[in-house]
Amino acid sequence: MIFTGTDKYVATDDLMTAVNAAIALQRPLLIKGEPGTGKTLLATEVAEALAMPFYEWHIKSTTKANHGLYEYDAVSRLRDSQLGDDRVQDINNYIKRGMLWEAFASDQQAVLLIDEIDKADIEFPNDLLRELDRMEFYVYETKETVTAINRPVVIITSNNEKELPDAFLRRCFFHYIRFPDEETMEKIVEVHFPAIKKKLLQEAMEVFFSIRDVNGIKKKPSTSELLDWIKLLLAEDIDPETLRGDTTKAIPKLHGALLKNEQDVHMFERLAFMSRRQGA
Amino acid sequence: MFVDFFYQLRDARIPVTIREFLTFLEALEKGVAKGSVDEFYYLSRASLVKDERLFDTFDLVFQNFFKGAMNKTTGLLEENIPEEWLRGMARELFDEEQIEAMNFEELMQELAKRLQEQDGEHHGGSRWIGTGGTSPFGNSGNNPSGVRIGGDGGGKSAAKMWEKRDFRNLKGDVELGTRNVKMALRRLRQFVREGAEDEFDLDETVKSTAHHGGMLDIRMRAERKNKVKVLTMFDIGGSMDSFIKISEELFSAVSTEFKHLEYYYFHNFLYERVWRQNRRGYNEWTPTWDVMNTYGSDWKAIFVGDATMSPFEISEAGGSIEHWNEEAGELWLKRFLSTYPDAVWLNPVPPQRWMATPSIRMIYQLMEGRMFPLTVDGLDAAMKLLRQGRQAPVKAR
Numbered sequence: 001m002i003f004t005g006t007d008k009y010v011a012t013d014d015l016m017t018a019v020n021a022a023i024a025l026q027r028p029l030l031i032k033g034e035p036g037t038g039k040t041l042l043a044t045e046v047a048e049a050l051a052m053p054f055y056e057w058h059i060k061s062t063t064k065a066n067h068g069l070y071e072y073d074a075v076s077r078l079r080d081s082q083l084g085d086d087r088v089q090d091i092n093n094y095i096k097r098g099m100l101w102e103a104f105a106s107d108q109q110a111v112l113l114i115d116e117i118d119k120a121d122i123e124f125p126n127d128l129l130r131e132l133d134r135m136e137f138y139v140y141e142t143k144e145t146v147t148a149i150n151r152p153v154v155i156i157t158s159n160n161e162k163e164l165p166d167a168f169l170r171r172c173f174f175h176y177i178r179f180p181d182e183e184t185m186e187k188i189v190e191v192h193f194p195a196i197k198k199k200l201l202q203e204a205m206e207v208f209f210s211i212r213d214v215n216g217i218k219k220k221p222s223t224s225e226l227l228d229w230i231k232l233l234l235a236e237d238i239d240p241e242t243l244r245g246d247t248t249k250a251i252p253k254l255h256g257a258l259l260k261n262e263q264d265v266h267m268f269e270r271l272a273f274m275s276r277r278q279g280a
Numbered sequence: 281m282f283v284d285f286f287y288q289l290r291d292a293r294i295p296v297t298i299r300e301f302l303t304f305l306e307a308l309e310k311g312v313a314k315g316s317v318d319e320f321y322y323l324s325r326a327s328l329v330k331d332e333r334l335f336d337t338f339d340l341v342f343q344n345f346f347k348g349a350m351n352k353t354t355g356l357l358e359e360n361i362p363e364e365w366l367r368g369m370a371r372e373l374f375d376e377e378q379i380e381a382m383n384f385e386e387l388m389q390e391l392a393k394r395l396q397e398q399d400g401e402h403h404g405g406s407r408w409i410g411t412g413g414t415s416p417f418g419n420s421g422n423n424p425s426g427v428r429i430g431g432d433g434g435g436k437s438a439a440k441m442w443e444k445r446d447f448r449n450l451k452g453d454v455e456l457g458t459r460n461v462k463m464a465l466r467r468l469r470q471f472v473r474e475g476a477e478d479e480f481d482l483d484e485t486v487k488s489t490a491h492h493g494g495m496l497d498i499r500m501r502a503e504r505k506n507k508v509k510v511l512t513m514f515d516i517g518g519s520m521d522s523f524i525k526i527s528e529e530l531f532s533a534v535s536t537e538f539k540h541l542e543y544y545y546f547h548n549f550l551y552e553r554v555w556r557q558n559r560r561g562y563n564e565w566t567p568t569w570d571v572m573n574t575y576g577s578d579w580k581a582i583f584v585g586d587a588t589m590s591p592f593e594i595s596e597a598g599g600s601i602e603h604w605n606e607e608a609g610e611l612w613l614k615r616f617l618s619t620y621p622d623a624v625w626l627n628p629v630p631p632q633r634w635m636a637t638p639s640i641r642m643i644y645q646l647m648e649g650r651m652f653p654l655t656v657d658g659l660d661a662a663m664k665l666l667r668q669g670r671q672a673p674v675k676a677r
Contacts, residue, residue, distance in 0.1 A: 013318060013319070013322065014322040014325070014326075017312065017313065017319050017322035017323050017326065018322065018323075018326035020312055021307045021312045021313075021323055021326055021327060024307060024310045024311075024312050025303060025306060025307050025310065025312075027303065029326075030330070032332060074482065075480065075498070078489070078496055079496060082494075082495070082496050166295070169330035169331075170297050170299055170300055170330070171299075172330065173303075173326045173327055174325075174326055174327075174329065174330045174331075175326055176332035176335065
């Protein structure tokens with residue numbers, strides 16, 4: 001089982017090595033990187049490429065480690081006991097499986113995505129150490145141990161909002177998705193818009209990378225924003241000629257897809273104004 | 281196998297553990313990196329380094345190890361690096377004809393020679409990794425990326441992955457990690473239940489249900505919230521420039537911890553006005569009086585600044601270097617401290633230099649000793665003090 005990217009996802013060599021190492025050794029793979037570089041997408045693509053079932057566990061700031069394992073619904077059991085429902089005799093009726101349990105119980109090896117693990121409480125990763133290491137956990141209510149039938153491929157993403165504990169990091173493979181260089185970026189765009197005209201692509205890429213190079217910009221546009229922007233350019237049928245020119249002279253067309261911050265837009269307007277004045 | 285590599289990484293202060301190293305060996309054994317040296321490099325990076333800020337250091341160690349591993353006299357690698365990789369490298373460096381002309385041993389010797397040649401440009405083979413000091417790679421800044429091997433007759437560029445040093449920009453020596461700061465600031469938490477009752481209270485429900493003879497009586501309670509209020513004052517005077525970004529990041533990382541967290545910025549020292557934005561937009565200032573009137577004295581004040589300036593800027597009216605201040609900064613700080621009895625000053629300057637700098641000494645006295653270094657321990661001590669409140673005695677230092 002070797003992952004080599006898909007026709008929708010351009011994987012670099014180092015990413016492929018990291019994914020394959022994680023699959024071969026059945027260890028979690030931690031993915032970090034700038035927002036919008038396809039961290040979450042990777043897991044779905046791995047699942048698709050290897051034809052594995054896919055489970056997705058989104059982490060919020062209120063998520064607890066237990067939510068991924070199981071939850072015991074004491075209240076509805078209590079209510080059922082009041083109503084004399086027969087269900088009440090079996091405690092299993094009140095145990096709700098979490099995503100981790102679902103992935104463990106899958107007949108076929110599965111891909112489990114733990115998305116944005118850094119959103120949760122700082123101790124959250126520590127609470128999952130044993131579960132991810134041994135791929136088993138204990139259910140107190142039924143006194144049974146749930147063990148993974150097939151150890152799932154676990155892919156964990158982080159946006160670097162919080163640092164993760166060392167004990168957790170030791171158990172993972174790590175990959176940092178870098179911002180793609182122009183060559184890779186062209187491949188990515190071609191994968192998404194196969195019919196794009198060479199000229200438009202060239203002009204758009206130039207504008208995009210020159211925006212990223214501007215000093216002091218607050219939020220640099222990301223890959224996914226470039227793709228959105230190109231989608232817009234195609235939809236509006238923009239002539240590549242109008243994109244041409246220095247970005248410092250004029251703010252690019254449909255910039256709303258690229259610049260998401262009013263200060264950045266303002267800065268570009270000011271830069272454009274200054275260079276016009278200098279030119280005059 | 282590769283034990284030396286492991287120790288070189290540790291010497292370079294990359295926190296590699298035995299467990300990670302064993303995982304790495306296991307992956308090698310399973311054949312994850314059969315194909316090429318590049319794959320070997322990717323695999324070792326993915327399994328041994330867990331922080332992108334250390335990637336650059338790793339690249340340097342890898343580069344060094346890989347060259348050092350090549351035996352000068354026999355041309356063979358001392359470590360068990362597969363022959364196939366070496367052939368692959370040789371193909372990159374030499375023409376097909378050249379390879380054909382040599383037998384394997386000659387080829388390896390030639391390869392070793394080429395790799396050693398690169399060493400010359402780096403100034404210092406294996407001794408590169410220092411044994412002490414805070415910056416084991418002090419001279420690495422000058423290391424040109426993508427070293428060329430000066431081959432004769434159109435020698436090819438041999439910038440291997442690890443020599444490109446793509447991650448150089450990510451390297452940052454952050455003293456305080458967000459995690460450390462968060463753990464330290466947690467000391468300040470004061471939990472209070474207030475607001476809407478939207479959390480299920482199991483204990484009370486059980487108790488109340490039992491009390492009602494088994495009839496279910498569900499009890500709710502309000503969620504626990506952190507009630508502590510923190511007012512942060514950042515110095516953005518010139519000497520703090522390099523430091524602002526870090527402290528801003530750190531404090532924004534913990535903003536989830538505190539519901540009531542306000543920032544203000546001051547230039548060099550606290551005078552009659554403060555700023556809400558660090559861009560030093562001079563028009564958008566707030567009078568210091570307004571700040572003191574807006575936030576009650578139950579707020580805890582944290583100053584972050586290097587406190588390094590001319591003593592006149594503190595003690596004299598008109599001492600400010602940026603504008604004419606009617607009243608001395610000293611007076612403003614005293615006013616501020618009387619409004620906010622729970623206040624500390626965090627100083628990025630190492631404590632050894634505090635007493636030698638007159639302005640730091642003055643502020644230290646004004647703060648009545650509540651000045652702490654901006655390190656994990658300092659932050660921890662500062663938060664402990666803030667939590668205890670005004671009555672706590674300050675240890676003399």
